[in-house]
Amino acid sequence: MPHIQxxxxxxxxxxDVPDGLIEHIRSHVEEFGLxxxxxxxxxxxxxxxxxxxxxxxxxxxxxxxxxxxxxxxxKTRESVIYLLDHVFPxxxxxxxxxxxxxxxxxxxxxxFASVSGVRRVSANFMRIEMDCDAIAALSSGGMHxxxxxxxxxxxxxxxxxxxxxxxxxxxxxxxLHRAAYTFVDLDEAAGRFTFDLFEHDGGRxxxxxxxxxxxxxxxxxxxxxxxxxxxxxxxxxxDETAIPAIRRILAASPDTRQxxxxxxxxxxxxxxxxxxxxxxxxxxxERGTEPDLLTRIKETTLPADETFVWVAAEQSLVRAARxxxxxxxxxxxxxxFSAYWTR
Numbered sequence: 001m002p003h004i005q006x007x008x009x010x011x012x013x014x015x016d017v018p019d020g021l022i023e024h025i026r027s028h029v030e031e032f033g034l035x036x037x038x039x040x041x042x043x044x045x046x047x048x049x050x051x052x053x054x055x056x057x058x059x060x061x062x063x064x065x066x067x068x069x070x071x072x073x074x075k076t077r078e079s080v081i082y083l084l085d086h087v088f089p090x091x092x093x094x095x096x097x098x099x100x101x102x103x104x105x106x107x108x109x110x111x112f113a114s115v116s117g118v119r120r121v122s123a124n125f126m127r128i129e130m131d132c133d134a135i136a137a138l139s140s141g142g143m144h145x146x147x148x149x150x151x152x153x154x155x156x157x158x159x160x161x162x163x164x165x166x167x168x169x170x171x172x173x174x175x176l177h178r179a180a181y182t183f184v185d186l187d188e189a190a191g192r193f194t195f196d197l198f199e200h201d202g203g204r205x206x207x208x209x210x211x212x213x214x215x216x217x218x219x220x221x222x223x224x225x226x227x228x229x230x231x232x233x234x235x236x237x238x239d240e241t242a243i244p245a246i247r248r249i250l251a252a253s254p255d256t257r258q259x260x261x262x263x264x265x266x267x268x269x270x271x272x273x274x275x276x277x278x279x280x281x282x283x284x285x286e287r288g289t290e291p292d293l294l295t296r297i298k299e300t301t302l303p304a305d306e307t308f309v310w311v312a313a314e315q316s317l318v319r320a321a322r323x324x325x326x327x328x329x330x331x332x333x334x335x336x337f338s339a340y341w342t343r
Contacts, residue, residue: 006066007073009099009165013061013091022056024087033332048227049141050076061091071223072141073099074108081166097165107167110159111137111220115212116192123269124240126197126209127184130220135188138223143248145195145222149177149208158219177204180224182244196244228252229336231308234259234280237297237321239287240270241340242312249310250276259307260300264293297321308334315339 018024022043029036029045037044045052050067063080067073077097084092101108111134121127132138138145150156157170170176181195199206228249234257238246246261251274258279265271266287274282285293294317302309309330311321322337 007068007070007099008064008066009073009077009097010062010064011095011097011165012063013088013095014059015090015094017056017058017061017091018088021061021088022054025054025083028083028087030332033335035333047072047076047079052076052080061088063095069141071109071137075141075224077165078167095164100161100163100165102163104161107159107161107221109137109221109223111222112217113193113220115214115216115218117214118209118212121196122272123267124199125243125270126199127194128197128209129192129194130218131192132220133191134220135186135191135193138183138193138220139186139188140223142223142225142227143182143245144180144224144226145183145220146178146180146224147195147205148219148221149179149204150219151175151177156219159221176219178221179205182226182248184244184248198241198243226338229308229310231306231334232257233303233305233307234261234310235300235302235307236261236310237293237313238263238311239293239313239317239340240265240267243270243272245312247272247274250274250280250282253277253280262293262296264313293317294320298324302328302330306334308336310336312336312338312340315342 022038022041026036026038026043035046041056043054049069049072050065053064055062065073065076065080067076081092111132113130113132116129116131118126118128151173154174157174159170160168162168181197184194184196186193197205197209226245236246236249236259243263246263250261253276255277257277261280261282262285263282264285264287268286271284276282285296291299293313297311309325311318318337318339325335
């Protein structure tokens with residue numbers, strides 16, 4: 001049987017390493033609920049489809065990443081670089097990574113897509129249909145992607161991959177508008193995907209969607225995270241901006257899954273059918289009425305058996321929900337909190 005090589009990349013920093021670096025990194029990683037193994041100066045971090053091993057010495061730091069796919073490898077390397085930029089910037093600035101395809105112009109998770117059509121699906125949601133040659137790559141590794149829009153009146157400058165393995169993003173007048181969305185449907189045979197946009201006046205993507213013509217080309221970065229939660233029982237809460245993700249998770253849930261979902265909307269006309277297992281109850285609430293979404297979250301008593309908690313909404317609500325569940329003893333590996341927007 002032929003040997004299948006696992007994608008991997010590594011880098012080494014040589015120089016003074018601050019005391020407590022591994023513990024500092026561990027504290028940041030655990031904030032995201034990622035499983036870790038720590039032993040002295042060695043730390044292993046496990047992502048959904050990749051693993052990072054860090055080994056610190058007095059005068060060196062070694063990092064090795066393995067992953068299931070090249071895209072997953074790149075995404076994990078970007079996460080490590082981002083973390084080191086914050087906790088040990090003098091190392092990240094000088095670390096070159098092995099296994100980088102220097103002949104590649106763009107990062108492996110960057111793709112082009114063209115608009116096929118735009119239609120309204122509810123009072124405040126539009127559905128955008130995109131043609132893309134990379135549907136196979138987008139179909140695994142997360143349910144989200146980033147839409148990349150160049151500034152109006154400027155020729156687009158797209159992200160590039162430099163010789164050190166880092167993604168370089170255009171800035172200044174060439175800076176891209178980046179916004180995360182959830183795939184509604186991916187059709188590999190047709191080479192097409194769709195996503196839903198919640199309209200809000202003044203929003204860059206809203207302005208683009210209202211004016212865009214079929215054939216317009218944009219950039220896509222993805223898949224971009226948002227793993228499907230595991231487990232037999234779910235508790236989910238979100239506002240209208242979370243409807244696409246909630247719908248996707250419920251539709252992918254096994255028939256035996258149980259749970260409760262609360263969704264708050266400002267306009268009842270945005271309520272929609274959510275195909276789901278029979279034992280998952282969905283409760284729609286209207287913003288401005290009592291009890292509000294946060295109150296419903298805090299008043300919910302989770303079953304004694306393990307429940308995965310998923311909350312996505314406005315930033316201050318998500319922070320309050322996260323504090324509540326962590327004080328309630330929910331394990332970091334059994335929850336997901338994401339601020340989809342800020343006031």
